[in-house]
Amino acid sequence: xxxxxxxxxxxxxxxxxxxxxxxxxxxxxxxxxxxxxxxxxxxxxxxxxxxxxxxxxxxxxxxxxxxxxxxxxxxxxxxxxxxxxxxxxxxxxxxxxxxxxxxxxxxxxxxxxxxxxxxxxxxxxxxxxxxxxxxxxxxxxxxxxxxxxxxxxxxxxxxxxxxxxxxxxxxxxxxxxxxxxxxxxxxxxxxxxxxxxxxxxxxxxxxxxxxxxxxxxxxxxxxxxxxxxxxxxxxxxxxxxxxxxxxxxxxxxxxxxxxxxxxxxxxxxxxxxxxxxxxxxxxxxxxxxxxxxxxxxxxxxxxxxxxxxxxxxxxxxxxxxxxxxxxxxxxxxxxxxxxxxxxxxxxxxxxxxxxxxxxxxxxxxxxxxxxxxxxxxxxxxxxxxxxxxxxxxxxxxxxxxxxxxxxxxxxxxxxxxxxxxxxxxxxxxxxxxxxxxxxxxxxxxxxxxxxxxxxxxxxxxxxxxxxx
Amino acid sequence: xxxxxxxxxxxxxxxxxxxxxxxxxxxxxxxxxxxxxxxxxxxxxxxxxxxxxxxxxxxxxxxxxxxxxxxxxxxxxxxxxxxxxxxxxxxxxxxxxxxxxxxxxxxxxxxxxxxxxxxxxxxxxxxxxxxxxxxxxxxxxxxxxxxxxxxxxxxxxxxxxxxxxxxxxxxxxxxxxxxxxxxxxxxxxxxxxxxxxxxxxxxxxxxxxxxxxxxxxxxxxxxxxxxxxxxxxxxxxxxxxxxxxxxxxxxxxxxxxxxxxxxxxxxxxxxxxxxxxxxxxxxxxxxxxxxxxxxxxxxxxxxxxxxxxxxxxxxxxxxxxxxxxxxxxxxxxxxxxxxxxxxxxxxxxxxxxxxxxxxxxxxxxxxxxxxxxxxxxxxxxxxxxxxxxxxxxxxxxxxxxxxxxxxxxxxxxxxxxxxxxxxxxxxxxxxxxxxxxxxxxxxxxxxxxxxxxxxxxxxxxxxxxxxx
Numbered sequence: 001x002x003x004x005x006x007x008x009x010x011x012x013x014x015x016x017x018x019x020x021x022x023x024x025x026x027x028x029x030x031x032x033x034x035x036x037x038x039x040x041x042x043x044x045x046x047x048x049x050x051x052x053x054x055x056x057x058x059x060x061x062x063x064x065x066x067x068x069x070x071x072x073x074x075x076x077x078x079x080x081x082x083x084x085x086x087x088x089x090x091x092x093x094x095x096x097x098x099x100x101x102x103x104x105x106x107x108x109x110x111x112x113x114x115x116x117x118x119x120x121x122x123x124x125x126x127x128x129x130x131x132x133x134x135x136x137x138x139x140x141x142x143x144x145x146x147x148x149x150x151x152x153x154x155x156x157x158x159x160x161x162x163x164x165x166x167x168x169x170x171x172x173x174x175x176x177x178x179x180x181x182x183x184x185x186x187x188x189x190x191x192x193x194x195x196x197x198x199x200x201x202x203x204x205x206x207x208x209x210x211x212x213x214x215x216x217x218x219x220x221x222x223x224x225x226x227x228x229x230x231x232x233x234x235x236x237x238x239x240x241x242x243x244x245x246x247x248x249x250x251x252x253x254x255x256x257x258x259x260x261x262x263x264x265x266x267x268x269x270x271x272x273x274x275x276x277x278x279x280x281x282x283x284x285x286x287x288x289x290x291x292x293x294x295x296x297x298x299x300x301x302x303x304x305x306x307x308x309x310x311x312x313x314x315x316x317x318x319x320x321x322x323x324x325x326x327x328x329x330x331x332x333x334x335x336x337x338x339x340x341x342x343x344x345x346x347x348x349x350x351x352x353x354x355x356x357x358x359x360x361x362x363x364x365x366x367x368x369x370x371x372x373x374x375x376x377x378x379x380x381x382x383x384x385x386x387x388x389x390x391x392x393x394x395x396x397x398x399x400x401x402x403x404x405x406x407x408x409x410x411x412x413x414x415x416x417x418x419x420x421x422x423x424x425x426x427x428x429x430x431x432x433x434x435x436x437x438x439x440x441x442x443x444x445x446x447x448x449x450x451x452x453x454x455x456x457x458x459x460x461x462x463x464x465x466x467x468x
Numbered sequence: 469x470x471x472x473x474x475x476x477x478x479x480x481x482x483x484x485x486x487x488x489x490x491x492x493x494x495x496x497x498x499x500x501x502x503x504x505x506x507x508x509x510x511x512x513x514x515x516x517x518x519x520x521x522x523x524x525x526x527x528x529x530x531x532x533x534x535x536x537x538x539x540x541x542x543x544x545x546x547x548x549x550x551x552x553x554x555x556x557x558x559x560x561x562x563x564x565x566x567x568x569x570x571x572x573x574x575x576x577x578x579x580x581x582x583x584x585x586x587x588x589x590x591x592x593x594x595x596x597x598x599x600x601x602x603x604x605x606x607x608x609x610x611x612x613x614x615x616x617x618x619x620x621x622x623x624x625x626x627x628x629x630x631x632x633x634x635x636x637x638x639x640x641x642x643x644x645x646x647x648x649x650x651x652x653x654x655x656x657x658x659x660x661x662x663x664x665x666x667x668x669x670x671x672x673x674x675x676x677x678x679x680x681x682x683x684x685x686x687x688x689x690x691x692x693x694x695x696x697x698x699x700x701x702x703x704x705x706x707x708x709x710x711x712x713x714x715x716x717x718x719x720x721x722x723x724x725x726x727x728x729x730x731x732x733x734x735x736x737x738x739x740x741x742x743x744x745x746x747x748x749x750x751x752x753x754x755x756x757x758x759x760x761x762x763x764x765x766x767x768x769x770x771x772x773x774x775x776x777x778x779x780x781x782x783x784x785x786x787x788x789x790x791x792x793x794x795x796x797x798x799x800x801x802x803x804x805x806x807x808x809x810x811x812x813x814x815x816x817x818x819x820x821x822x823x824x825x826x827x828x829x830x831x832x833x834x835x836x837x838x839x840x841x842x843x844x845x846x847x848x849x850x851x852x853x854x855x856x857x858x859x860x861x862x863x864x865x866x867x868x869x870x871x872x873x874x875x876x877x878x879x880x881x882x883x884x885x886x887x888x889x890x891x892x893x894x895x896x897x898x899x900x901x902x903x904x905x906x907x908x909x910x911x912x913x914x915x916x917x918x919x920x921x922x923x924x925x926x927x928x929x930x931x932x933x934x935x936x
Contacts, residue, residue: 200687204785213749217900219668219872222800223770224744224761226754230704230773233795237705240698276692281681284825286694293692302691305698306788311775312796317672317833319798320774327701328780330787332690357752365785404687432685 029090042067065163066155081462082148084177088157091118099434119438121431132450146458168414186425196421198401201333201371226357229310298401339368370409383456391448497558510535533631534623549930550616552645556625559586567902587906589899600918614926636882654893664889666869669801669839694825697778697793766869807836838877855920
């Protein structure tokens with residue numbers, strides 16, 4: 001029996017060697033010509049899970065989606081709680097390639113930094129789990145984990161998880177668990193351990209306004225017929241009031257307002273607006289009045305124009321009244337907003353802001369993504385927080401919220417179990433961008449936290465994990 | 469000596485034969501590969517003017533512009549007033565060619581209708597002048613016109629007359645006159661003789677808003693930084709109030725409001741909103757409250773969005789906060805608005821509506837076009853109205869205004885003389901569109917009116933023409 005940290009220190013090279021192999025497989029789910037690589041990537045991870053000791057490893061490749069990997073290792077303790085780890089093995093595209101300083105699929109270790117596409121998002125983080133599990137077994141002297149451990153490793157997260165809910169539905173009987181651990185996020189800084197406790201939901205629509213049936217001469221018709229480009233601009237302008245509050249009917253009805261305690265937690269998170277502006281390459285902050293930048297991003301819903309178009313967009317000028325205009329709008333949602341209700345409210349908003357003579361259409365991108373919020377007063381959260389703290393020599397662990405959206409809420413809903421986030425990415429990992437990297441020491445911290453986590457979960461038991 | 473109408477009736481075939489030749493020359497000024505044809509077109513008209521008897525015919529081809537034709541025929545009466553006729557010999561492009569029922573450069577006579585590119589705009593109208601002049605000489609028994617007659621026939625009007633003001637400046641000493649006759653417009657209907665008395669001016673700008681220096685992830689940054697697409701939509705929405713009035717500072721300061729008499733004249737013009745909507749293929753009227761459609765188009769200034777763009781415009785969705793957005797806006801101006809003042813007012817408006825964190829830029833398309841308004845209480849106008857009435861067997865002649873913009877105001881300013889419009893196009897001539905046509909009887913009416921006009925102008929003399 002050895003100490004968790006000692007085991008990990010002794011086996012660092014295993015993780016690095018595995019990562020070097022896996023990162024060479026360009027499993028870009030968004031590119032059909034890379035789908036064979038996505039399959040190779042699934043097979044590689046399945047083999048690595050078998051090697052680690054998982055008795056059951058299956059590739060879920062039902063044709064409707066790119067292959068996911070399911071693995072299961074039951075504990076010898078029949079009453080142990082069941083844990084489901086979620087992650088994904090596919091990676092983002094690499095364009096623009098010319099901005100990479102190294103080959104994105106030739107992993108390059110430079111001191112503590114490993115550069116490659118997928119190093120942080122999400123291959124590095126999945127491999128810390130395999131090392132962490134080995135450390136857990138070594139440190140506890142067990143031949144099976146202290147919890148029944150399941151892995152569900154998706155293959156099309158970077159394409160928006162289009163079939164993930166179908167996958168969850170089809171394999172529901174194998175995915176039952178008492179807690180979900182999502183490993184696809186990050187921490188505030190290498191010396192500031194933290195836990196994501198919320199992801200925003202998403203609803204995205206394209207609104208089309210159709211005016212005259214053809215582009216008209218603005219001299220012969222301008223000023224006498226409705227202009228769809230003007231009308232769509234007025235719709236967009238009506239989306240926010242002067243305080244930056246979204247004017248869609250019922251938009252804030254279900255928003256969980258921040259408690260004083262939660263605002264105090266936000267205030268504890270080290271954050272620097274000047275640094276944020278630098279990363280955003282923006283000249284000013286902007287948003288809902290009365291909230292800090294972190295609160296705006298993590299705890300407040302938004303309406304954002306992603307694109308707008310209509311009429312003549314080329315060089316010079318064409319003096320027309322355009323026939324058509326459109327705007328692409330997306331809403332980031334927070335607990336307990338429901339995409340279905342927001343959808344309805346926005347359609348009412350569009351209808352109320354469609355002037356006479358304009359025909360409007362609202363097209364939604366799918367059914368939307370629910371927001372996900374992890375309560376921090378549960379045993380599941382406390383065990384996670386303690387496990388991370390242990391890996392960081394007892395440092396306090398800060399709860400944070402992310403502004404992005406993922407399939408977490410759908411996962412949580414499908415398995416009907418509490419969910420926590422364990423991720424060790426860093427803000428400057430450049431995920432989704434050229435020169436993605438991962439901090440190797442952070443991966444070892446993740447492995448250490450995971451090793452402790454299984455013991456902690458086992459100690460509180462299934463009932464404790466499910467209790468509120 | 470013969471009657472004007474008899475002479476024209478006897479020489480109809482001359483006009484048709486000339487037109488058939490000239491229309492075969494595809495002098496499209498907007499297409500560089502047609503510039504040789506524009507030159508051939510100028511040469512053809514120069515030769516036609518010489519044939520008609522003009523002793524002086526010059527092609528003005530100074531290199532900075534496509535060739536214009538200048539012709540002069542002095543009257544034997546030294547004290548006769550000088551008349552300058554303006555028109556253009558270049559034509560519009562013919563795209564989309566597949567919508568033409570006949571070859572645009574193979575003129576086709578079908579009953580009273582002659583179809584070809586340029587038939588109405590503007591070759592047919594220029595050739596009625598040559599026939600009208602011959603009728604004038606025949607009917608008066610003169611060997612020179614009753615007025616000193618000058619023609620300035622531009623070769624790049626369909627490209628926006630980019631160098632016309634330079635041309636006027638360079639040839640100022642040859643263009644001096646007591647009245648300008650613009651022959652490039654139309655009448656309300658074949659049985660409703662009318663005279664254009666106003667054209668709107670024009671100022672057109674592209675406003676660019678720059679936000680963050682790169683497209684940002686709307687999850688990680690949305691709701692916390694300014695969005696240039698939202699900001700430009702709010703700028704556009706602020707352009708008009710709920711009454712459809714333009715909110716640019718000082719916009720209406722110099723607008724000549726319609727007198728009751730002028731509104732009564734507008735009300736006399738046969739017009740049908742249902743028919744207007746059908747032509748516009750629009751589902752509703754829209755515009756400044758308190759004005760009729762004709763007033764909105766002819767006598768009121770407008771601000772119109774010609775194009776808008778920013779962010780992601782492709783299929784599906786990209787959840788970004790875009791870095792850039794722009795809008796192309798054009799203003800139609802009426803007397804006595806000055807494009808230079810509107811330009812200044814709009815720049816102030818943009819600056820007042822640029823939120824913090826957005827960098828704005830306003831790019832103007834040239835210096836703008838001044839509006840042109842012909843007073844109808846002058847001798848010049850009365851003589852013109854009488855000449856047209858004579859061609860229409862004594863029918864009353866209605867003053868109208870066009871919503872479009874042309875180089876008339878610049879021309880009037882350059883020669884410092886009153887200006888009138890004599891044009892016989894019809895609303896359904898399809899100028900600038902496939903299947904352009906001209907009504908041949910209208911061309912003969914034009915020739916008849918022109919023949920009378922020179923006698924009428926001579927009768928009132930230079931002083932009468934210049935008097936207010």
